[in-house]
Amino acid sequence: MTGHPLLAMSLWNRFCALLSLLTSLLAFVANAETEYIYGVDAEGVTRPLALERYPALYTGDFGDCLGGESLFNITKFDAAYYADNLTIVFHLDGTSNIRNESLMMHIEVDAYGSNRFEMTFDPCNLNLYSLCPLNASVPVTGWASIQVGPQQIGGIPPIAFAIPDIEGSAKLQIFANSSQTEIGCFQANMRNGNSFSHPEAVAPVLGAFTLVAIVASFATAAYGISIAHMRMHYAHSLSVFIIFETFQSIFFTGALSVNWPSVCIAWWSNFAWSAGIIHAPGMVHSIDSFAGVQGNASQVGGAGSVVINNNGGLINQIYGRSLFERATGTILRRSEYNASDPYDYTWAGNPVMPGMPTPGTWTGFPATLAGAGIPAADAFLVGFIWILVATGAVALSVATLRGSLEVLARRRWIKEDRLAYFRSHWTGYLGLSVVRALFMAFFVVMTLSMFQFSSSGPAGMMAVSAVVFIIFLAGATLLVAYACRARTRYGKFQTNPDEVIFHSSKLFKTLPIVIPAWSSTLKEREVEVQPVFTIPLFRIRHVNDDPARKTVHQDQDYIKKFGWLSARYRRTRWWFLGYYIGYLTIRAAFLGGGVTNPLAQVYGLLIFEIFAFAAIVILSPFEGARNTAMAVWMLSISKIATTGLSIAFLPAFNLDRIIATVIGVIIIVIQGLVVVALLILIILSAISSWMSLSRNREEIGSEFLEPIRVRYFNSMEAKSADSYVLPKPGKGKEKDEGESPQEPPKPYFSVNSVRRAPKIEDEDDDILYDLEPPQHAVNGVDPVTFRVSSRASRTNSVSSRYSVSSLPRVGRAHNSSWSSKDFAQVDASPERTESGLAQRLGDMNSSGGHGRDDSVSNTPVHFAVRPASSRQSLRTLSGTRPISPFSPGLNTPSRETLARHAEERRYPTPKPGIPDLREE
Numbered sequence: 043m044t045g046h047p048l049l050a051m052s053l054w055n056r057f058c059a060l061l062s063l064l065t066s067l068l069a070f071v072a073n074a075e076t077e078y079i080y081g082v083d084a085e086g087v088t089r090p091l092a093l094e095r096y097p098a099l100y101t102g103d104f105g106d107c108l109g110g111e112s113l114f115n116i117t118k119f120d121a122a123y124y125a126d127n128l129t130i131v132f133h134l135d136g137t138s139n140i141r142n143e144s145l146m147m148h149i150e151v152d153a154y155g156s157n158r159f160e161m162t163f164d165p166c167n168l169n170l171y172s173l174c175p176l177n178a179s180v181p182v183t184g185w186a187s188i189q190v191g192p193q194q195i196g197g198i199p200p201i202a203f204a205i206p207d208i209e210g211s212a213k214l215q216i217f218a219n220s221s222q223t224e225i226g227c228f229q230a231n232m233r234n235g236n237s238f239s240h241p242e243a244v245a246p247v248l249g250a251f252t253l254v255a256i257v258a259s260f261a262t263a264a265y266g267i268s269i270a271h272m273r274m275h276y277a278h279s280l281s282v283f284i285i286f287e288t289f290q291s292i293f294f295t296g297a298l299s300v301n302w303p304s305v306c307i308a309w310w311s312n313f314a315w316s317a318g319i320i321h322a323p324g325m326v327h328s329i330d331s332f333a334g335v336q337g338n339a340s341q342v343g344g345a346g347s348v349v350i351n352n353n354g355g356l357i358n359q360i361y362g363r364s365l366f367e368r369a370t371g372t373i374l375r376r377s378e379y380n381a382s383d384p385y386d387y388t389w390a391g392n393p394v395m396p397g398m399p400t401p402g403t404w405t406g407f408p409a410t411l412a413g414a415g416i417p418a419a420d421a422f423l424v425g426f427i428w429i430l431v432a433t434g435a436v437a438l439s440v441a442t443l444r445g446s447l448e449v450l451a452r453r454r455w456i457k458e459d460r461l462a463y464f465r466s467h468w469t470g471y472l473g474l475s476v477v478r479a480l481f482m483a484f485f486v487v488m489t490l491s492m493f494q495f496s497s498s499g500p501a502g503m504m505a506v507s508a509v510v511f512i513i514f515l516a517g518a519t520l521l522v523a524y525a526c527r528a529r530t531r532y533g534k535f536q537t538n539p540d541e542v543i544f545h546s547s548k549l550f551k552t553l554p555i556v557i558p559a560w561s562s563t564l565k566e567r568e569v570e571v572q573p574v575f576t577i578p579l580f581r582i583r584h585v586n587d588d589p590a591r592k593t594v595h596q597d598q599d600y601i602k603k604f605g606w607l608s609a610r611y612r613r614t615r616w617w618f619l620g621y622y623i624g625y626l627t628i629r630a631a632f633l634g635g636g637v638t639n640p641l642a643q644v645y646g647l648l649i650f651e652i653f654a655f656a657a658i659v660i661l662s663p664f665e666g667a668r669n670t671a672m673a674v675w676m677l678s679i680s681k682i683a684t685t686g687l688s689i690a691f692l693p694a695f696n697l698d699r700i701i702a703t704v705i706g707v708i709i710i711v712i713q714g715l716v717v718v719a720l721l722i723l724i725i726l727s728a729i730s731s732w733m734s735l736s737r738n739r740e741e742i743g744s745e746f747l748e749p750i751r752v753r754y755f756n757s758m759e760a761k762s763a764d765s766y767v768l769p770k771p772g773k774g775k776e777k778d779e780g781e782s783p784q785e786p787p788k789p790y791f792s793v794n795s796v797r798r799a800p801k802i803e804d805e806d807d808d809i810l811y812d813l814e815p816p817q818h819a820v821n822g823v824d825p826v827t828f829r830v831s832s833r834a835s836r837t838n839s840v841s842s843r844y845s846v847s848s849l850p851r852v853g854r855a856h857n858s859s860w861s862s863k864d865f866a867q868v869d870a871s872p873e874r875t876e877s878g879l880a881q882r883l884g885d886m887n888s889s890g891g892h893g894r895d896d897s898v899s900n901t902p903v904h905f906a907v908r909p910a911s912s913r914q915s916l917r918t919l920s921g922t923r924p925i926s927p928f929s930p931g932l933n934t935p936s937r938e939t940l941a942r943h944a945e946e947r948r949y950p951t952p953k954p955g956i957p958d959l960r961e962e
Contacts, residue, residue, distance in 0.1 A: 081127025089126070094387065097122035097131075098203045099151075101212050101230035102391040105400045106342045112226040114138045114182065114216070115343040119228045120390045121149065121212040123159075125203065128191065130159075132214065133390075134184040134228075136343065144175045144219045151198070151232065152402075153210035155699035158198045161188065206236040209304040209699055211402030228342065230391055231304075231401040238710065239308035239413065245315045248289065248717075255724045256282050258731035263609075264464035264471065265735050269598045272463075274762045275734040277610045278666040278754075280727035284673045286482045288720055289316035291677065292713050294489055295684050296410030297633040298647070299640040300691035303699070303706030307404050307413040309713070314414035317486045318425035318432070321415035325424065330396060333419040334500040337396025405693075407493060407637060419499055422490040422507055429483040436479045437472055444468040467602075474606045477521070480514075481606070481619075485626040487514045492634030515627065522620040525604040529594060529616070533586040538562070540581040542660055545571035558660045595762065611663045613764035618663035625654055640692055648685045655682060665761050668723045680716045684709050730754060 078090040100122035106112045118135035132149060150160035166174035170184040202208050210232035218225050259279045266272040293313040296302065314320065330336075394401060397417030399408050408418040416424055447465055450456045464471060491511040494503065541561045548554055556574050562581065564571060594600060594608055594616045601609065608616035628650060636643030655678040664670045690697050690705055697705075733751045736742050742751065 079127075081124070081129070083126050083128065091124075091126055095124075095126075096235060096389055098125035099123040099198070099208070099210070099232050099234055100389045102233050103394045103401050104228055104230035104342065104391055105394040105398065107213060107227040107229040107400050108224070110337075110343070112216075112228065112343040113140060114226045114228075115341045116182075116226075116228055117341050117393065118390065119214065119230060119342075120387075121151075121214070121230065122389070123151070123195070123198070125195075128189065128195065130161075130188045130190055132184075132186055132188075132212075134182060134214070136182045136341065137178075138176055138182060138226075139178045140176050140218075140225070141178055142175055143225075145173055146217045146219060147173075148215040148217070149212070150215075151210060151212050153198065153202055153208065153232065154703065155209075158202075158210070159190075159195055161190075161194075163188070203234055204236060205234070205703075206238050207304045207308040208232055208234050209404070209703060213402075226343070229400055229402050233389075237308050238305055239311045241312050241314065241414070244312040248313075249315070251721050251724050252282070252285055254728055255280050255285055258728045260475075262731050262734050263605075264461055267463055269601050270596050273595060273601050273605060273609050274758060275731075275737070276605075277664075277762075278668075278734070278758055279731050280666070280668050280723055281610055281664075281673070283478070283482050284669060284677070285720065285724070286316055287485065288672065288677055288716060289313045290485060291681060292717070293317050293319070293410070294485075294633055295688070295709075295713075296413075297407040297489065297493065297637070298644055298685075298688050298691075299406040299637045300644065300688055301693055301697075301702070302404045302406075302409060302691060303703045304404050305703060306706045306709060307409055309710045310410055311413040314416075317490075318428035318483070319411065319414045319416050319421065320424070320428050325427065326395070326416065326420055329420045329423050330417070332500070333397075333417070333423060333503050335397040335417055335419050342393045418493075418497060419503075422494040423503070425486055425490050426510060429480075429486065433476055433479045433483075436475050440468065440472045440475050470602060478606050481518065481623075484514055484518055484623065485630055487511070488627055488630035489634040492630055493637060494634075496635055496637045518623050522607065522623055525607045526617055526620055528604065529600060530584050532588065532591075533584050536583045536585055538581050538583065540579055542577045542579055543571065543573045544575050544577075545573050558656065560660070610665060610669060612665050612761075615661055615663035618661065621657075621661075629654075641694070644685065644689055644692060648682070648689070651678070651682045651685055654678070665764075667757075668727055672720060672723055676716050676719055680712055683712050 077093045079093060080088055081091045082088045101120055104116070104119040106116075114136050115138070116134065116136035118133055121130070121132040123130050130149075145165055146162065147165055148160065148162045151158050164174075165184065165186075168186040168188070170186060172180050172183045176182075202210070211229050212232055213227065213229045215224055216226035217223065259276070259282055262279045263272060263276040266275070290313070293310050293316060296307065296310045391401075394412075395415070395417060397419050398412050399405070399418075403409060407421075411418050411421050444465055447456070447461055451458050451460065451465075487510060491507045491514075494507040495511075498504070542558045543561050543564065544556050544558050546554060547557050559571070560581065561576075591597075593613055595613050607619050611618045629647070632643055632647040632650065636646065658674050658678060662670065662674060664673060687705055687709055689695075691702060733742070733747070733754055736751075737755070741748065
């Protein structure tokens with residue numbers, strides 16, 4: 043046995059030696075494949091440099107900056123600047139159909155609107171033999187390394203090597219010596235390896251959070267029996283509609299026709315998925331022909347096309363006779379990356395896809411779509427197809443969930459009645475889920491279809507856009523109108539004059555703000571405020587013919603049919619989705635339909651957003667606090683801020699691009715904070731939804747969350763009756779009927795302490811009990827005094843926080859030490875019902891519990907949850923109603939609690955103005 047540790051150590055040493063040998067071999071192989079050169083940087087430092095290193099600045103995708111009229115077909119155009127050895131390289135591959143022509147070339151680098159570097163050279167001086175001279179029979183394979191000095195690259199600031207999404211471009215122009223005319227121009231955007239665009243990482247994270255919100259929201263709508271109670275819990279979960287609207291509003295900010303900074307284009311590409319703008323090469327390629335996009339994705343240029351310059355006759359000047367007769371060059375695709383070639387590299391760009399704007403331009407919605415890899419002409423059809431896919435996924439998920447639950451129930455892996463209501467009404471859930479998903483896509487369809495109308499296109503594409511536009515607009519309008527009509531059919535509308543009062547208040551109890559409120563609402567709730575200014579308006583109210591008709595949140599039939607419309611909104615704002623559909627339609631008209639008029643688009647949208655913000659603040663439609671915080675405040679303010687900042691990017695202002703980049707970063711910060719807040723709200727909503735799913739439990743295993751759950755349920759009950767409480771104004775106070783108008787006069791003396799002398803009763807340990815129970819006692823327990831009437835015992839301990847032995851004999855109604863035996867008679871009752879928490883919060887029939895579908899109390903219902911699992915709760919008999927602070931369903935009273943209540947009965951709380959004579 044002693045040899046085993048030595049043997050194990052020997053094997054371990056051999057394993058470590060083998061691992062070290064393999065590591066050394068891999069390092070040797072890596073070093074053997076890596077080739078180094080020596081370079082001198084701008085500071086004169088010489089160091090070895092790997093050939094496969096990334097340059098400080100390099101190009102990305104490239105395109106034809108002559109609008110497809112260059113007399114070349116280029117498959118590769120790469121340019122880079124190496125700051126570690128002051129070298130500029132460029133690589134050009136392609137073909138031309140020019141018969142014989144000597145050339146001059148000009149390369150320049152622009153950054154933030156200024157020319158940072160330029161050079162004109164003869165390709166013959168750089169040994170570019172395929173361009174010296176240019177011949178149609180010889181493919182173009184030009185590669186050059188140009189050594190520059192510090193003075194030549196002094197215009198490139200050092201920050202350009204680190205700032206994300208550098209706004210720059212590299213341009214190569216080719217001129218014919220015989221005609222001194224530009225015959226080719228190719229441009230690529232510059233990069234430095236840092237970017238805000240990471241859709242492959244950001245999109246899955248945002249999608250995961252969104253999936254959590256979907257599950258939490260659906261769970262609150264599917265769990266329970268009482269429809270009204272299910273609606274109440276569902277209303278306080280975070281709306282998935284708001285989540286998608288937040289992501290979509292961020293992405294569609296790029297639809298404004300202004301000169302965006304490159305950082306914004308990169309940032310918005312992370313949210314393109316929420317609008318259905320997802321790049322799938324096969325789908326995009328199949329849509330190109332239908333959308334009217336033509337071109338070759340493997341090359342750029344227009345060799346073979348008829349070109350006429352300003353002087354006329356460019357073809358005759360260069361080619362002599364027919365261009366098509368002389369064209370003998372062949373198109374060669376760019377070779378793949380060769381890892382064994384030390385001079386090959388991985389940072390090269392590709393030819394831009396047909397229909398894309400020229401790289402290095404960031405103007406309008408086409409640039410935003412290009413950042414997501416989608417041509418502008420394909421945007422509508424790509425978005426619509428992905429919307430249909432997402433809707434089908436929603437329907438499939440609901441059906442799969444129902445089938446899975448049935449299988450689990452039959453195998454008895456879950457209880458038979460688990461989610462019974464959802465399983466029996468799953469078809470209704472399926473239909474409403476599809477309708478809700480289509481409403482989430484309403485704004486996307488409206489914007490993309492109107493953008494298609496403004497951009498024009500083939501007749502087939504325009505016809506499809508028009509049909510989808512009409513179906514979505516008419517369908518949403520008719521559904522909302524039908525839902526509103528179903529509720530307002532019996533009754534009449536009244537128009538009353540009213541005014542909006544803007545008064546001072548405090549946000550989060552610290553930040554002073556000015557908020558609006560209806561004057562009639564303030565009068566109804568008897569709230570006095572100090573108005574800052576008022577706006578006279580009118581209010582439209584609906585008066586039902588049946589005053590006893592159930593409210594919209596208690597009408598079970600209406601909730602089943604139109605819960606997608608009214609469930610999340612306050613009782614008096616159930617129609618708000620109808621208003622919001624109109625708001626989204628007008629906003630889509632500005633963004634999608636106003637692309638041809640930037641001034642009207644930006645200024646009009648800003649004014650519209652300000653009025654919409656004021657309206658949504660006045661209405662305050664959401665019942666849940668999280669939905670209100672995100673949709674009413676944060677999202678609306680971010681829309682106004684980003685639209686206002688976008689005015690600086692209007693082409694008429696020609697703003698300096700460095701300042702434009704700073705403003706773009708501010709926009710990213712604003713929208714980033716909104717996204718972070720949204721993710722936090724998703725987490726909080728998941729926690730609150732979990733509390734809602736545990737509403738039939740008396741305890742959830744966490745003493746920290748118990749009081750939070752109680753407060754959450756109390757707030758939910760209060761808000762379900764639309765007892766909306768205005769924020770406390772800066773001046774004035776809310777009237778209280780029970781509050782006396784003036785404070786009672788304070789006494790001119792005070793008693794700081796009272797010393798009590800011992801009495802005879804203090805020496806007696808016996809506890810007296812009534813021999814005859816009161817008439818209102820239940821099973822020998824008086825629910826008012828909680829006095830045990832059929833048992834006598836002796837205290838085991840009289841030590842407590844509040845000494846019971848210090849009370850007189852008539853005041854000692856309780857034993858100073860309680861045990862489970864003291865309540866044996868009560869707990870042994872076979873007819874005990876569910877606890878008070880279950881009665882309040884459980885999904886029960888309308889005859890008991892919380893499922894009150896006929897009316898909603900305006901008074902908040904207070905719950906009490908026992909904090910420790912070791913304590914047993916008392917339970918009442920069926921049909922009895924506890925009126926004691928120790929009633930069934932509440933905490934089992936400790937001896938400290940009993941002593942405290944005994945003391946309070948002995949020394950009641952003094953009235954105002956009367957000194958408190960209780961002992962300290």
